[in-house]
């Protein structure tokens with residue numbers, strides 16, 4: 001919606017108003033509700049295609065639209081990234097095995113506003129090492145979010161995430177980033193999950209964007225498979241990711257994609 005009201009900063013970042021926050025709140029809540037409700041559909045023997053079908057159904061039942069169906073030729077209502085898949089895993093007929101970890105990423109459009117969020121799930125039993133990867137990844141997202149307030153910079157977000165993750169001897173993926181969003185799926189700026197404190201554009205009240213760090217147990221390098229979507233770790237190490245859509249407020253931020261039921265725990 002290029003005709004949407006509001007100022008745009010010199011970095012190309014749109015500044016939104018209170019009505020826009022309400023729109024994002026609604027879209028984010030639906031995406032988060034779907035991530036709450038999908039949990040019981042994740043178990044050994046289940047296919048990622050069946051999980052995606054449930055998600056598509058939920059989007060339709062809510063009278064919303066999937067942002068990913070038809071996006072650059074993508075055909076599904078979610079990305080489901082299992083084990084060493086970093087992001088953009090394509091749902092299909094492969095069955096989940098006991099101990100598999102997976103990221104489920106859903107983006108919905110409600111009244112023109114985009115709600116984009118992802119969480120980790122486990123099929124069956126979670127090992128200690130994997131539990132730690134998931135916990136650290138979620139903690140890194142929240143450290144990034146804690147750095148969000150007017151006067152800080154995007155570099156402060158990346159620095160908070162990177163310094164925390166590397167301090168735990170894990171690595172941050174560099175090849176994918178968060179993004180501005182609102183009435184479009186992907187807008188400026190690129191929200192890097194690494195970087196120098198104080199670098200990058202200044203955060204201002206009214207900016208909307210995602211933070212979605214991908215953390216690997218091994219090295220940070222990724223490669224894209226022949227399907228042109230699936231990104232995997234080059235060293236085949238396990239990877240985890242969490243994503244929230246947020247809006248900068250006068251003294252911090254609003255997380256649009258918090259679990260509406262508040263029943264979310266990163267390693268359930």
Ligand code: MF3
Pocket residue numbers: 068071072074078079088105106107116210212243
């Ligand atoms: N939801 C993803 C993101 O966080 C984008 C998925 S695009 C798709 O930005 F086409 F792969 F679905």
Ligand code: CO
Pocket residue numbers: 116178179210212243
């Ligand atoms: Co995103």
Ligand code: CO
Pocket residue numbers: 105106107116117118243
């Ligand atoms: Co997403």
